Amino acid sequence: MARFPFSAIVGQDEMKQALLIAAVDPSVGGVMVFGDRGTGKSTAARALAGLLPQISAIADCRYGCTGEQRGTCPDPCTSGRVRKRDVPFVDLPLGATEDRVIGSLDLERALRAGEKAFEPGLLAKAHRGFLYIDEINLLEDHLVDLLLDVAASGENVVEREGLSVRHRAKFVLIGSGNPEEGELRPQLLDRFGLSVEVRTPEDIETRVEIMRLVAANERDPAGFAEKWAGEDEKTLKQIARGKAKLAKLEPGEDVLTDAAQLCLAVGADGLRGELTLMRASRALAALDGARSVKREHLIAVAPSALRHRLRRDVLDETGSTARITRAIDELFG
Amino acid sequence: MTPADPPDPIQDAALAAQLLLIAPASFGGMALRGSSPARDLLVQAMGESGAIRKLPGHIDDERLLGGIDIAASLSAGRPIKQSGLLAEAKGGLLLVPMAERMGDAIAGRLAQALDQGDISLILLDDGREPDDSPPASLMERCAFHCNLTHSRAATPINLTAKTALDLGAVDPLEDEALEALAATAAALGVHSLRPLLAAGQAARAHAALTGRRVPSQTDLAVAARLVLAPRATQLPPAEEHQQEDTPADPPQDHGDEREDTDSKRPDQTLDEMLVEAAAATIPADLLAQLAKGQAPRKSSGSGSGQRRKSGVRGKPLSARPGMPHGGARLALIDTLRAAVPWQAIRRREQPGAERNAILTRKDDLRVRRFEEKAARVTIFAVDASGSAAAARLAEAKGAVELMLAQAYVTRSEVALIAFRGDNAELLLPPTRSLTRARRALAELPGGGGTPLAMGLNAAREAAISVRARGRTASLVFLTDGRGNIAADGAPGRKQAKEDAEAAAKAIAREGIDALVVDISARPGPDAPALADLMQARFLALPRADAKSLHGAISAMQPARSAA
Structure with missing residues (x-):
């Protein structure tokens, strides 16, 4: 199926902002999208993959080694050529087996040639790109454990079936799910840098607009893609510029103080919240092409960066988002 | 930071790490709780002062202890051994991420290796609740326990002094x-x-x-x-x-x-x-x-269910000999591994065999096994009739929500049945979703007669269907035990009482764990009598608030019913 162009997605600004931030600065650490079915979660995540500048990697390397990393993967790769390739976007299906995810013994080679070879799994494939898990809240526990560990350490260590292999696996985790169908383990939630909540658009006009666009895409995918190619190109350039600009931006003392105060006010404990808030504001400033990181950037990313880190009070009906907005109003007026 | 602030926990953790590195074997290791950037920095620093091997949670016995190298054995035509991770890491540090999720089998192996002084461990503990911690056998053997959850350290640590x-x-x-x-x-x-x-x-x-x-x-x-x-x-x-x-x-x-x-x-x-x-x-x-x-870390009935072995799904366990049938899948690698050592002998016995074929026998067959944790489902049956005051209902709702708040740690589920007027209704099928539960609870109406027998029967049926799906069920009744609607919906105190008694006995016969909580302002004799017939525990909470109710339910969880 042809990919729906990112720019053609109507509304859902917070989700789009979060995805763009993750694209500019992967160290923000993944995006979790909560929401009902049919709100464009998967569409947006998949569309993003098509928007990223290509990466260069050793030709045919199954682990996506960069030029400097030649020969450091388990294979090891030997080709002298470095080629451009698309940023990997891996869809992890709910029913995936552990073998498929982390990789396993290449049985065919073991039986035929008596060679012990490692067949890389989805984690290797996702290195330097995105790992997308739809309905992540329904993922089996042991797979969640495995992902948590790899997402945290950036490498996949395999010790099974007589294999002892480690390879780089740094990826941006994008998860989506509907909280009505099951909660996500807090440990996993904590690993996501940003979390956004999406809702089905309620006003008739937007809904009609969406239907119109989807119908146009179905009727003539090629033409539709072409029509939006210009817009998508702009976003692509924006991301590329943002990436380049990121290193030069350093949040000032005032923004750091703001971040610390806000975290304290909403009761998001741990240093991780502050770090994410700082990184996300910087990435947004880079996207905007701003000269410095400002308070407005901080305020724009605060709900996404902190929403899932608030201490949960089950008897408090006030949503996390409301608590954050309230704190922002009180602190920064 | 003001001088009144206590020192950051990272200071003691770094000191502990230094001591550990002096004599790793005699300290067994250290447990670092709380996933904070500080912990990552400490682990990084420890890595700089010596090699650390990582023990992934999905490791199998084969790689842990060593065994036959199947590929090499096949090509050599004779069994070739390879060493396991424990042997390879001998004398060094073994990093265990997410130690709170570790299975007992691996913990046992590690404890053995610790006792022999072969390795020492760094247990990374991401647990959130007091019960959610690494296996006690390993915690006991690791000298240092540090909690870095609230550490704010963000600068690299130097342990090379x-x-x-x-x-x-x-x-x-x-x-x-x-x-x-x-x-x-x-x-x-x-x-x-x-x-x-x-x-x-x-x-x-x-x-x-x-x-x-x-x-x-x-x-x-x-x-x-x-x-x-x-x-x-x-x-x-x-x-x-x-x-x-x-x-x-x-x-x-x-x-x-x-x-x-x-x-x-x-x-x-x-x-x-x-x-x-x-x-x-x-x-x-x-x-x-x-x-x-x-006392901390004492199992207070975390509410999680019993573990059971499964041939179909769950966390992989080691394979065992057996025929693949009934959904159990063949573990090919393990089967081959079992066959490899015998190849030379079998070839001698069977000279006509094809040269490249691997000669397998029925005894070699291994099947995969998985471990599935049976979820526990707590079914609340709430008397929402007029005799149970509206305030009581609010407390019941609070308790359900508190149970659910724990649920995503313990993987337990909650269901809710309300009985009032002339029916008993399953308002909330077993769920772990807080959002759904909250909505169902908010819509819970009150008032009308008390169809106690119906409530008991509905609860029993729900418990049986939960069991049929391989999960552990327990019942919690919030009622004053005074029914006035019979099982067939007809009003009448006498018939209602008889029906309720019969329904209570049926629950006892099924051997379902149950708790009866009388939350009326003046507890009478009816609820304890009901509990007796049900072989359930009884609790009078005339001034129950959500927290104490939740405490009472947690306390009941570990016990299995006598039946």
């Missing part, structure tokens, strides 16, 4: 020191001997670190603080401690206390001084727990 003395050059502890440590352990309620031995070793290692041939009081105080304090199960006997008034407050002055430890006050014996040093660092949350009289 040279130790001033060789550990061997430090004298063994004197009797007085040994007695003081033992008394400290006793005062803190640390009963096992392992931590006590580790504390003695820690005192010596600290002496070596700082260049003292004879361990001093400072060394002993550090040992008490690092090894004994985190394990405290009771508060030291009351002296005129300032903590007594405000047990939940972290002590404010222990930064000074640390420097003071050598200049002991004249009226203090050595062990009093050690107890004080240790008590000063007992973490605030532990202190609060202790003050309430609860």
